[in-house]
Amino acid sequence: MRKDILKIVAALFISSTILIGCDQKDANSERDDLQEQKMDVRESRDDLQQAIQDSIQERRQFREDAQLRMDKYDRDMAELRNRITKEKRTNRERYNKMIDKLEQDRLELKTKLDNYNDKSSDNWDTFKNDFNNSMNELGNGISNFFSDDK
Numbered sequence: 001m002r003k004d005i006l007k008i009v010a011a012l013f014i015s016s017t018i019l020i021g022c023d024q025k026d027a028n029s030e031r032d033d034l035q036e037q038k039m040d041v042r043e044s045r046d047d048l049q050q051a052i053q054d055s056i057q058e059r060r061q062f063r064e065d066a067q068l069r070m071d072k073y074d075r076d077m078a079e080l081r082n083r084i085t086k087e088k089r090t091n092r093e094r095y096n097k098m099i100d101k102l103e104q105d106r107l108e109l110k111t112k113l114d115n116y117n118d119k120s121s122d123n124w125d126t127f128k129n130d131f132n133n134s135m136n137e138l139g140n141g142i143s144n145f146f147s148d149d150k
Helices: 002-021 027-084 089-115 121-143
Strands: none
Touching (some): 027 089, 027 121
């Protein structure tokens, strides 16, 4: 979206330059066109600022939602640890290793989210999809902990 707005601003600038250079219009008409183009540039600039603010807000909301999911997964993993205390020792060791792996996956996701700094909207969409898929896999691993044959 940001790229599209930048393209619009560039197109408006180029078209205003071309129109200003034409000697076929009278002075009043040129002045009106110039004012109109200035207004278009201002509107485009405002649209760009709004797009930037929307992007910042979307990323902030995504991070908050991801953190809430991770907090839930932490509680779920703690509950799993409590449930396995009643298991046989051999099962308990195996389950602890499985939970350790889930916790490691969760930590890697947290680090990935914290370290993401790319401002490009294309890369953001890819990151967001990959991150959500990884979070869903983690959630499924927790949900299906006892039902999977591991």
